[in-house]
Amino acid sequence: MVRETRLTPERLVYPLFVVPSEGVRKEISSLPGCFHLSADQAAREAREVESLGIGGVILFGLPSAKDAQGSQGYAEDGVVQKAVRAIRAECRELIVMTDVCLCEYTSHGHCGLVEGAEVQNDPTLGLLARMAVSHARAGAHVVAPSDMMDGRVGAIRTALDAEGFSGAAILSYAAKYASAYYGPFREAADSAPQFGDRRGYQMDPANAREALREVRLDLEEGADMVMVKPALAYLDVIRAVRELVDVPVAAYNVSGEYAMVKAAAARGWIDEERVAKETLVSIARAGADIILTYHAKDFARWTK
Ligand code: PBG
Ligand code: ZN
Numbered sequence: 001m002v003r004e005t006r007l008t009p010e011r012l013v014y015p016l017f018v019v020p021s022e023g024v025r026k027e028i029s030s031l032p033g034c035f036h037l038s039a040d041q042a043a044r045e046a047r048e049v050e051s052l053g054i055g056g057v058i059l060f061g062l063p064s065a066k067d068a069q070g071s072q073g074y075a076e077d078g079v080v081q082k083a084v085r086a087i088r089a090e091c092r093e094l095i096v097m098t099d100v101c102l103c104e105y106t107s108h109g110h111c112g113l114v115e116g117a118e119v120q121n122d123p124t125l126g127l128l129a130r131m132a133v134s135h136a137r138a139g140a141h142v143v144a145p146s147d148m149m150d151g152r153v154g155a156i157r158t159a160l161d162a163e164g165f166s167g168a169a170i171l172s173y174a175a176k177y178a179s180a181y182y183g184p185f186r187e188a189a190d191s192a193p194q195f196g197d198r199r200g201y202q203m204d205p206a207n208a209r210e211a212l213r214e215v216r217l218d219l220e221e222g223a224d225m226v227m228v229k230p231a232l233a234y235l236d237v238i239r240a241v242r243e244l245v246d247v248p249v250a251a252y253n254v255s256g257e258y259a260m261v262k263a264a265a266a267r268g269w270i271d272e273e274r275v276a277k278e279t280l281v282s283i284a285r286a287g288a289d290i291i292l293t294y295h296a297k298d299f300a301r302w303t304k
Pocket of ligand 1: 147182198254256
């Protein structure tokens with residue numbers, strides 16, 4: 001009766017990794033319990049996610065081919081575009097979000113266009129906007145740019161509106177840190193940079209005030225919701241963002257946070273259910289309205 005924070009599955013978003021072909025459902029070794037899914041299998045998975053009462057899914061794509069421009073990322077028949085159409089044909093309630101970033105589609109693995117050894121901010125914006133429009137055209141309710149280029153929220157908003165998708169929302173990865181916690185994801189999404197790192201465009205873990213500036217800029221450019229990522233090592237940032245804004249705040253309980261729990265639980269060192277619930281409720285208590293987590297299905301089953 002006196003509990004202050006209540007977490008229900010409708011506030012959770014479950015990440016899906018979609019691949020080409022048909023009939024593929026292959027467990028991801030770095031993310032036990034999560035799968036590489038072809039579009040048909042992603043639709044099946046999404047139906048299950050919906051029936052568990054989970055609020056949404058976010059899609060990441062592993063394309064059939066990569067190039068320097070990440071062109072499969074904005075192809076009308078790309079892996080994510082196909083999977084979005086398949087999921088929308090099956091699900092009525094589920095919110096379908098897509099990750100908008102080039103790193104899964106570029107041969108060099110960076111989140112933007114590269115010239116020499118430098119990521120080129122401004123030339124990348126048009127490609128991100130094309131990707132977002134192609135996702136909206138396929139039926140995505142929410143596009144979520146994770147690239148951290150400056151000005152991309154504005155570029156995406158303008159392009160969506162110009163193409164007739166003013167109803168598509170933008171969830172901006174506004175405060176995204178250059179984190180070692182993304183390790184298992186880069187294996188799952190095959191998106192590790194082939195040279196250098198992402199510290200030129202992602203944030204320094206030591207900075208909290210800068211997160212507020214990033215959030216303010218994204219809201220000025222038209223973001224509908226803002227995200228802090230990772231979650232657990234940044235609970236103070238989630239709280240600060242919550243106090244700054246009146247839009248929904250999301251937090252990403254990232255791959256490394258999930259993998260640590262799974263690995264320790266597999267050794268019998270921790271109680272997975274209790275640890276995962278405690279972690280997720282702490283993220284909600286810190287101020288997140290929406291939590292992206294690989295534990296979404298587990299959580300929904302545990303709390304049924
Ligand atoms: C791509 C992207 C990453 C994640 C989400 N989108 C990886 C990265 O920036 O290197 C991480 C998600 C996770 O670790 O669960 N820009
Ligand atoms: Zn990226």
